Amino acid sequence: xxxxxYTIVENNRIAKDVLRLRLRCVAQREPPRPGQFVNxxxxxxxxxxPISVCDWDxxxxxxxLYKVVGEGTAKLARHLPGESLNIxxxxxxxxxxxxxxxxxxxxGGGVGAPPLYGLAKALVRAGQRPLAxxxxxxxxxxxxxxxxxxxxxxKITTADGSLGQKGFxxxxxxxxxxxxxxxxxxxxxxxxxxxxxxxxxxxxxxxxSFERRMGCGFGACMVCSCRTVAGYKRICMDGPVLTREEIxx
Amino acid sequence: xxxxxxxxxxxxxxxxxxxxxxCFGFGQEFRAFYDIDMLGSFSFKGTTSAPRxxxxxxxxxxxxxxxxxxxxxxxxGIDAVLxxxxxxxxxxxxxxxxxxxxxxxIEEYAACCEKIDRCDQVGxxxxxISCPNVHxxxxxxxxxxxxxxxxxxxxxxxxxxxxxxxxxxxxxxxxAIAKACESAGADGLSLINTLLGMRxxxxxxxxxxxxxxxxxxxxxxxxxxxRMVWQVxxxxxxxxxxxxxxxxxxxxxxxxxxxxxxxxxxAANLVNPYACKEIIERLPMEMERLGIAxxxxxxxxxx
Ligand SMILES: Cc1cc2nc3c(=O)[nH]c(=O)nc-3n(C[C@H](O)[C@H](O)[C@H](O)COP(=O)(O)OP(=O)(O)OC[C@H]3O[C@@H](n4cnc5c(N)ncnc54)[C@H](O)[C@@H]3O)c2cc1C
Ligand SMILES: Cc1cc2nc3c(=O)[nH]c(=O)nc-3n(C[C@H](O)[C@H](O)[C@H](O)COP(=O)(O)O)c2cc1C
Ligand code: FES
Numbered sequence: 001x002x003x004x005x006y007t008i009v010e011n012n013r014i015a016k017d018v019l020r021l022r023l024r025c026v027a028q029r030e031p032p033r034p035g036q037f038v039n040x041x042x043x044x045x046x047x048x049x050p051i052s053v054c055d056w057d058x059x060x061x062x063x064x065l066y067k068v069v070g071e072g073t074a075k076l077a078r079h080l081p082g083e084s085l086n087i088x089x090x091x092x093x094x095x096x097x098x099x100x101x102x103x104x105x106x107x108g109g110g111v112g113a114p115p116l117y118g119l120a121k122a123l124v125r126a127g128q129r130p131l132a133x134x135x136x137x138x139x140x141x142x143x144x145x146x147x148x149x150x151x152x153x154x155k156i157t158t159a160d161g162s163l164g165q166k167g168f169x170x171x172x173x174x175x176x177x178x179x180x181x182x183x184x185x186x187x188x189x190x191x192x193x194x195x196x197x198x199x200x201x202x203x204x205x206x207x208x209s210f211e212r213r214m215g216c217g218f219g220a221c222m223v224c225s226c227r228t229v230a231g232y233k234r235i236c237m238d239g240p241v242l243t244r245e246e247i248x249x
Numbered sequence: 250x251x252x253x254x255x256x257x258x259x260x261x262x263x264x265x266x267x268x269x270x271x272c273f274g275f276g277q278e279f280r281a282f283y284d285i286d287m288l289g290s291f292s293f294k295g296t297t298s299a300p301r302x303x304x305x306x307x308x309x310x311x312x313x314x315x316x317x318x319x320x321x322x323x324x325x326g327i328d329a330v331l332x333x334x335x336x337x338x339x340x341x342x343x344x345x346x347x348x349x350x351x352x353x354x355i356e357e358y359a360a361c362c363e364k365i366d367r368c369d370q371v372g373x374x375x376x377x378i379s380c381p382n383v384h385x386x387x388x389x390x391x392x393x394x395x396x397x398x399x400x401x402x403x404x405x406x407x408x409x410x411x412x413x414x415x416x417x418x419x420x421x422x423x424x425a426i427a428k429a430c431e432s433a434g435a436d437g438l439s440l441i442n443t444l445l446g447m448r449x450x451x452x453x454x455x456x457x458x459x460x461x462x463x464x465x466x467x468x469x470x471x472x473x474x475x476r477m478v479w480q481v482x483x484x485x486x487x488x489x490x491x492x493x494x495x496x497x498x499x500x501x502x503x504x505x506x507x508x509x510x511x512x513x514x515x516a517a518n519l520v521n522p523y524a525c526k527e528i529i530e531r532l533p534m535e536m537e538r539l540g541i542a543x544x545x546x547x548x549x550x551x552x
Contacts, residue, residue: 001281003523041520046311046467048520088522213307215318216519219278221271222294222323223309225302232302232323237278 001090001218002029006062008081014065015143018111019077021051021064023085029060033094034119035185035209035241038062039217041086045072048088050214050236052185054114054144055121062089065114065143091217092240095119097126098205101181106132107169107194109186110141115209116185117144120151131155131179133172135190139163170197185209192249206244210235251536252543253529255289255511257488258411258436260345260372262289262511265501265544266529269492269515270295270349270377270415271320275334276342282522285342287529289511292347292439293334295377296365298357300326305459310448315467315494316516317446319460322351327361335370345372349415350404359403366408374410375490376400379417379442391417391442394429401433413490415439416481418470423477424484431485438481439490439513441474467516470494475507482508482549496524498531505544506551 006023014020032038032053039048049072055063068077079085095115098104104123106116113134123130130152136142139162148154155172156164165172169186170193182201184194191208198206212235215221219237226233228246233239253264268279270292279285304321311317325334327350335346348371352358358376365371378400379391390396401414414430416423418441427438443464448457456462474493481489491509495501496517504512517524532544541547 001522003282003521044313046314046316046516046520047309213309215309215316216278216522218281218522220274220522221309221318221519222274222303222320223306223318225306225308225323227302 001088003086003088004029005084006087008079008083008085009061010081011077011079016140017068018141018143019066019068021066021076022061023064023087024059024061027060030090031056031058032062032090032118034097034122035094035115036090036092037115037217037240038064039088039091039214040076042072042075044075047215048217049073049076050091050217052115054117056118065111067111088217092236093238095183095207095209095241096204097122098181099126101205102128103179104128104130104181104183105173105176105179106130107173107182107184107186107190108132108134109169109190110136112184112186112190112209113144116183117147119183120148124151129153131176133157133169133176135159135169135186136163168193170194173197180205182206195244195247195249201244203245204243207241208244208247209240210242211240212236251533251541252545253532255545257373257413257490257511260411263344264289264529264532265505265511266525266532267291267347267490267511267513268518268525269513270347270375271318272515272518275330276338279518279522280341283526286344288344288525290344290347290372292349292375292513293330294324295322295349295351296324296327296330296361297322297351297353298327298361300324300329307457307459308463310457310463312448312469315465315469316519317448317458317463317465318443319458319463321460327364331364331368335368339370346370347373347375347413349375349377351377355400355403358400359407362404362412363407366410371410373413373437374404374408375413375415375439376404377415377442379415379419391426392420394425397426398429398433401430401435405434411436413437413439415442417442418473418477418493419445424480427481427485431487435487437488437490437510438485439492440481441470441477441493444470444473466493468494468496471500475503478504478509479507479551482552498528498535501528501532502535502539502541502547505547506549508549508552510548
C-alpha cells in the first residue's frame with residue numbers, strides 16, 4: 001500500500017460512458033497484482049473512489065478503465081492530461097494465479113472486465129491459454145475487445161445482441177469446454193449466476209471479485225464487511241477476490 | 250523546542266493526537282503506513298461483550314465535506330480483543346491505549362469495563378454511550394442525563410482506570426449530560442460522537458444506507474463539535490478529549506483553545522492514512538508560528 005501523486009497521461013472516452021485513465025508517476029512503484037485496486041482522491045468528493053487496476057508497466061505507469069455512474073466518476077472524467085491525482089495503490093488481495101491450470105476462463109460483466117485484462121496478460125505470461133468472455137448491455141458499451149483478442153481467445157456477449165453472441169456471459173460459459181480455472185468480476189447478479197451454473201472445480205480454482213461501497217479501502221473502518229464461510233471478511237482487504245468455497249450467497 | 254506533551258487524568262501522552270474509535274481498527278492496518286508509536290494514544294474500535302457483525306450493507310455514504318457510517322459496532326468481542334488484538338499490538342505500540350467500550354445494558358458495559366481494567370496496555374477507558382447506530386442501544390444512554398449517570402457510576406465501581414464518557418451530540422443540552430456524568434464519577438469526557446444523518450438515493454428514491462440513518466462526521470461537523478467542546482468546558486471541571494472533523498494541526502490547536510486537553514481524529518484517517526502522522530509533524534511548526542511554547546497552556550484559553 002502506497003499513497004502517491006500520479007500525473008494523468010490520458011483520460012479519454014473508449015466506449016459509452018467508459019473512459020481510460022492512464023497515469024504515470026516519477027518514482028518506481030511495486031507492480032500491482034492482477035485484481036488489486038487503487039483508491040483515488042477526487043476533488044469535491046470526501047471519500048476516495050475504488051477502481052481496479054486494468055494494466056501497468058515496469059516504470060510505475062497504471063491504466064484504469066472506469067464508467068461514469070455518479071458524481072465522483074463524472075468529476076474524474078473532467079480531469080485533463082498533465083493534472084495530478086492522489087492515489088492509494090496496492091489495495092486488496094487480487095487474484096491468485098492457479099499455476100497448474102491450462103485453460104482458465106475469465107468472465108467479465110461491464111466494468112468488471114478491466115481487472116481481467118491484467119490477469120489475462122499474467123496468465124498468458126505463465127504459459128496458460130485463457131478464454132475471455134466479456135458481457136455488455138449493448139454494442140456501444142463494449143470496450144477492450146481488440147485488446148483482449150490480441151492476448152487470448154475472446155468472446156463478446158451483449159444483452160440486446162447488437163454485438164457478439166446475444167445474451168449473458170453465462171450463456172457463453174455453457175458453451176465453453178474443458179476450463180480448469182475460473183476468474184470472474186462483474187455485477188453481483190452475474191457472479192451469483194456463474195456461481196450456481198459452473199461445474200465444480202478444484203478448491204481455489206474459481207475466484208470471484210466483489211464490489212462494496214468503501215470508506216477507507218485498507219481495512220480500517222469495517223464498512224465493507226461480508227459474511228463468508230470463514231467468518232466476516234473485509235472486501236477491501238481480505239478481498240475483493242473470494243474463492244468459490246468462501247462465498248455465502 | 251516546543252512542548253507537545255499533555256496529560257489526561259494523570260495519564261501522560263507524548264502529544265495530544267489520538268486516532269478516534271472506529272477509524273483506526275486495532276492499529277494494525279496503519280502500521281503499513283507509519284510507526285504508530287508516534288501517536289499520543291489511540292482509541293480502539295468500539296468493543297462489546299459479544300462479537301458483532303453490525304448492520305447490513307451499504308454502511309457508508311458521504312457528502313462533500315464528510316461521511317456517514319452505519320457500521321453498527323462490528324467487533325470481535327471483548328474476549329478476542331484481550332486475547333488476540335491487544336497482545337498483537339504490544340510489540341508495536343507502547344503508549345497508553347484508550348479502550349472504547351460499548352454495550353446494550355448497564356451490566357454489559359460494566360462487565361466489559363471489569364475485564365479491560367486488568368489490561369496494562371490500557372490507560373483510559375472510554376465509554377461510548379452515544380453510538381447512534383444501534384437500535385435500543387447506545388442512543389438511549391447518551392440522550393438522557395439519568396441513564397448516562399447510571400452507566401457511568403456502574404462502570405466506575407468496577408474499574409480503577411480513568412473513565413472517560415463519550416458524549417453524543419444528538420441531544421438538546423450536551424452540558425446537562427456532561428454534568429450528570431461528572432457527578433456520577435466520570436474522570437473525563439470525550440466529545441463528540443457522530444451526528445445522526447442520512448442520504449437518499451435519487452434513482453431508487455430510497456435511503457442510501459441499509460440502516461436508513463447513520464453517523465455523520467468529518468470536516469463538515471468541526472464547527473458543531475468545537476461549539477460543544479466549548480459549552481462542556483464551561484459546564485464541567487474534568488478534562489475533555491475533543492473531536493469531530495479535526496483534520497489539521499490548526500484544528501487541533503483550535504479544539505484545545507476551546508477546552509480540549511487532547512484531540513481525537515476520526516474520518517480523516519480513512520481518507521488519508523497519514524493524517525495523524527502529518528498533524529503530529531506539523532504541530533511544532535504551527536505552534537512556533539503562533540507563539541505557543543507548550544500545548545498544555547492553551548487548553549481553554551479562548552474562554
Ligand atoms: C474493488 C472495486 C473495484 C472497482 N473497479 C472498478 C473499475 O475498474 N471500473 C469502474 O468503472 N468501476 C469500478 N468500481 C466501482 C466504482 O468504485 C464506482 O462506480 C464508483 O465509486 C462510483 O463513484 P461515483 O461517485 O461516480 O458514484 P456515486 O454513486 O455518486 O458514489 C457515491 C458513493 O458510492 C460509492 N459507490 C457507488 N457505486 C459503487 C460501486 N459499484 N462499488 C463500490 N462503491 C460504489 C462511491 O465510491 C461513493 O462513495 C470498483 C469498485 C470496487 C469496490
Ligand atoms: C467508520 C466509523 C466508525 C466509528 N465507530 C465508532 C465506535 O466504534 N465507537 C465510538 O465511540 N465512535 C465511533 N465512531 C465515531 C468517531 O470515533 C468520532 O467520534 C466521530 O467520527 C467524530 O470524529 P471525526 O469527525 O473526526 O470522524 C466512528 C466513526 C466512523 C467514521
Ligand atoms: S473500506 Fe474500510 S474496512 Fe473496507
